[in-house]
Amino acid sequence: MAEKKPVLDEDLKNVISLKALVDRGSNKVIFVESDGDFFDVLFSFLTMPMGRIVRLAEDSVPVEIGCLRNLYQSIEKFDVRNFRSNECRDMLLLPCNSADLQCQNLKLKIDDDRPTRYFRCYNGCFLSYYQSVICPSCASTFGWKIPVDNTQVGGVFVKERPRLIITDDLQVISPVSATSICLFSKLGVTDSKTTEELTFNMGIQEALNLLMHSFVSKTPLTEILLKNEPKPSLGDVHSSQGISIDSQMHGDTINEEEKNISLKLVVSKSKKIVCYAEAQEDFVNLLCSFLTLPLGYILEKMRNVSWKGCLDQLYKSVEDLDEKYLKSNFHKELLVNPKLAPGFRYENPLLGIEETSFYYLNEKLTTDKCCIPDNTSAESVKLNVFYPKSHEDSDESAQGFLKGPDTFTVTDNLVVRPLSLILEMSVIQELKVPFTDIEDHIVHMGKREALLLLVASFVGDSALTNTFIRELREPKQEQ
Template identity: 60%
Template sequence: MAQKVADEKNISLKALVDKGTNRVIFVEADNDFIDVLFSFLTIPMGRIVRLARDHSIPVEIGCMNKLYQSIEKLDVQVFRSNACRDMLLLPYSAANCYCKNLKLKIVDDVEPTRFMCCVFSFHSWLSYYANVTCGFDSCSYLINRPLHPSVGDSEVGEVFVKEGTRVIITDDLQVIPPLSAAGISLFTKLGATNSNTTEELTFSIGVEQVLNLLVGSFVSKTPFTETLLKPNPVPKLGGWNFNQEKCMESQMPGASINEEEETISVKLIVSKSKNVVCYAEVREDFVDLVFSFLTLPLGFILKQMLDSPWKGCIDQLLKGVLNFDEQFFKSNHHKELLCNPKLVPGFSYENNLLGIEETVYYKFPERKLTSDRSIIPSHQSSETYEVLKFIDPKSHGDKDTSIRGFLKLPAIFTVTDNLDVRQVSPIFQLSILNDLKVHFTDIEDRTVHVGKKEALRLLVASFVSDSVLTDAFLRNPIETSTKQEQ
């Protein structure tokens, strides 16, 4: 029954299988596969949605798919620049310069790390996108000169963990060092010690299997079994009860709104009888917020959901990384790339309520580029290296400092409960009410104010729910002012 190991581009994986139930008990993984698995945490959400669609994997991750489709359907003129739309639909990963060395690359449509610079390279202004105006003083030249610096390691292998590292990974993605007391206890509990009911199989894992494993882990507690033994259509993640308040209490203690904190105002149109949000009327700042969810690395999103029960098991992967002994990582920096993933420079914006940072790059005279600050000796003069400055690709040369995010302003949008975002349209709003069978006399306006805690609650809801606005604002009440429609 064991599958034949394929070519050298694949990874060979041994699995212990329960013959009676035809399920994977655990797999043995070396550093090649561990790196691939850990790299999931660095992939932006928009890339995951795109990968699943491009490979015809029928999964709906909360309302992330709907957000993605909304960006595709919006008039390109709504965005500040063409780059803004690209940043949301095909977001870069700040760890791409490391992940290029993975033995299996699931994000295979990303070019090797390449920056564009001004023809006057001494300016040190870079961009991920060509044909944006240089940011150096009054320089008006376009940034369109390719720069291929030496970034990270040059050899395939040893991306995050050291060569020779081996672990066992359970069907629900628990990562356990071999021969640990916890592992032995777990195997006994799973019945893995009975050789009469188990068998060892060897699988050849390629890109398709890795993608199925990634996507399956969003919606299943047994992604290895479903990927290797029972390839079935993947269900959607949504339409079930998720305790967001428990999640948010552990991540964002204290009052929901800080009086000194800048907030976003949102007008909800609510059905009084059904106690659901029909739609919201919002400005561009709210749409910037929800669209930015697609630029976030998976690890950042999962960190907001630790210790919260839900349908999938991808969170076990983050827990495994957090608890993984530092001696197995190449450095503390490599562990930080996974535990605290950051945005690519230029992908954040002023008043980003989510609190995620952008990566900082340092350049040395030999043109080596790094984001690892720890390799710079404390006694080394700042004259021997420089902090690289990146052009904000969203600006496209505009000088309007009031513009912050991906969209032009002023603008008003209609956002449905499942995050279908469209330019404001009374006809669309009427169709929503008709579809919900909600009469005019049954609706009221409620204004809510979104700060950091509420932004994170929206993020969590968009990841696991198909009624995001209702779950975030009505089932977890926050400061509101209500006005009955006349």
């Protein structure tokens, strides 16, 4: 077969070789075969916090990821005085990855322009991501920089030399399964004479493009490798489909005791849409926390929810992948059950995501408990994190990233501002909703509603409508 080796990155140290089977007739990638370096990069997508992904989209590939771009830009525009500490804003716009220690060893680092740094105070009381703060325990500075171990042996998530196959829609297949003739039929290959093997070099920019196109396309490999690139756009794939999202949502049942966030929705009676909401800082803190969540956590919560992208296929493939291809169960958990980076927890537990922990062993930082010797307790080597949110806030009862009390205007597509009548009027005018068609609804949020809102903000641009549409459509019960 003919081979084609286009140069996609000038720095050959930062490229990964891919062998692709291409259907010449349809000009589509059937599948790609590569070694562990490529799959480590691909799997690392699941560990990335949404704030970093949206920032990468802002800087290089303009992909609309539901409402999250609007949310991100709103936080960028907030006055720093709205936050509990100066660091809170950075925590949302550039959140840390809980798998950062592993991702330091990726061959292609698509998000390495501002790497996370780790510091300890001189007495070893706390760890901090920031050097210019004072330890709350011993009052010393965080002047001891902890080096990150980048001498890891073997692969990052997968074993050193697996040969795996991935289809155009990001289904990972083992070589054994790939030998089946049924696979080719399933992938739409009817005539081997129309297929051709091509070799590509994937660099950092191509890997970034692959991530972004995977949000909006079922054929990202074709678009990136063969340059069949449509304009990336997620769009509102769930407009007025809140019932569909709700019926397929993967989450816990409603617990009345959890309904501790309330907000006022301003609704168009005829259109059955939320024009905007007026909410306190607890609701906006919940929205802010969406940017700290790893992609894999969101994908785990949206099983069977239809959308334009194919990253859910990647998540399911990793979940089902034979353990012999992964380095350990710990590494699999980093991908399919990712946690928050230490110190990034939002105190209201509606989303139910946990933080990982740091351990300091043999002058190295790790999050893997399996590295701790049997004769050593985890607590004795655990490093407590000086929570960035409280750097300048002595109020121990405070929660979240924002100062309170405060009231905000939140649009259906998650543009957020401190209470703004100008924004509210502009939304009403843009929607062409007469004042006589408006009514207010007070709604309450528990864990399930929070998860619905998370998914709705990820897959479409009508997050409030798609979260609360069922309640708005149900007729009110007679008293």
